[in-house]
Amino acid sequence: ETGVTQSPTHLIKTRGQQVTLRCSSQSGHNTVSWYQQALGQGPQFIFQYYREEENGRGNFPPRFSGLQFPNYSSELNVNALELDDSALYLCASSPGGQGTYEQYFGPGTRLTVT
Amino acid sequence: SQQGEEDPQALSIQEGENATMNCSYKTSINNLQWYRQNSGRGLVHLILIRSNEREKHSGRLRVTLDTSKKSSSLLITASRAADTASYFCATAINNNDMRFGAGTRLTVKP
Numbered sequence: 001e002t003g004v005t006q007s008p009t010h011l012i013k014t015r016g017q018q019v020t021l022r023c024s025s026q027s028g029h030n031t032v033s034w035y036q037q038a039l040g041q042g043p044q045f046i047f048q049y050y051r052e053e054e055n056g057r058g059n060f061p062p063r064f065s066g067l068q069f070p071n072y073s074s075e076l077n078v079n080a081l082e083l084d085d086s087a088l089y090l091c092a093s094s095p096g097g098q099g100t101y102e103q104y105f106g107p108g109t110r111l112t113v114t
Numbered sequence: 115s116q117q118g119e120e121d122p123q124a125l126s127i128q129e130g131e132n133a134t135m136n137c138s139y140k141t142s143i144n145n146l147q148w149y150r151q152n153s154g155r156g157l158v159h160l161i162l163i164r165s166n167e168r169e170k171h172s173g174r175l176r177v178t179l180d181t182s183k184k185s186s187s188l189l190i191t192a193s194r195a196a197d198t199a200s201y202f203c204a205t206a207i208n209n210n211d212m213r214f215g216a217g218t219r220l221t222v223k224p
Binding site (some may be wrong): 002004033035040041042043044045048050055056058088090092096097099100101102103104105106107108110 | 118144145147149154155156157158159162202206207208209210211212213214215216217
């Protein structure tokens with residue numbers, strides 16, 4: 001078990017709604033990355049936050065946004081939910097950039113959009 | 115978009131046998147990492163191999179990297195039923211861009 005926690009565990013939303021997912025990073029880690037994992041696929045990089053600033057973004061539209069707080073915890077916000085947003089959302093923390101250090105993943109939030 | 119591609123997509127072996135999974139990628143990388151995922155849960159880091167390294171070991175795991183062929187392999191020796199999981203390679207293009215493949219689903223039969 002890593003020290004990374006995510007909430008909620010499961011969530012059901014309706015198309016067009018907005019959702020906020022939360023992640024607490026492992027102690028001492030200043031970088032949080034968010035991923036979307038569709039069923040049967042690998043994780044897709046959404047964005048990375050380093051010391052409260054967005055520091056890299058994958059191919060996701062602006063309705064996917066985030067925040068990182070002074071304690072390095074993070075939120076992922078998705079507006080105008082679409083059916084294709086149904087997925088497992090994973091956050092991962094690391095002591096530096098995701099491309100340099102191993103990442104510690106949380107258990108994920110399963111989002112279902114109906 | 116996914117940069118790494120694992121091969122095979124699925125692998126089924128008997129306990130005690132070795133399992134080999136391969137990963138190919140397209141662009142130059144800083145490092146390559148292997149992760150394990152049990153049944154839709156969080157990923158667990160296994161090994162990180164840097165672009166100037168050719169081989170790394172960790173317990174029953176052996177990873178090789180061939181940058182000229184843009185490929186890596188993960189070998190699990192003396193497999194156990196508990197090794198049943200999906201295995202992903204992830205390539206780090208720079209400090210803040212890491213791409214995962216679609217994974218290999220390994221089943222180890224007791």
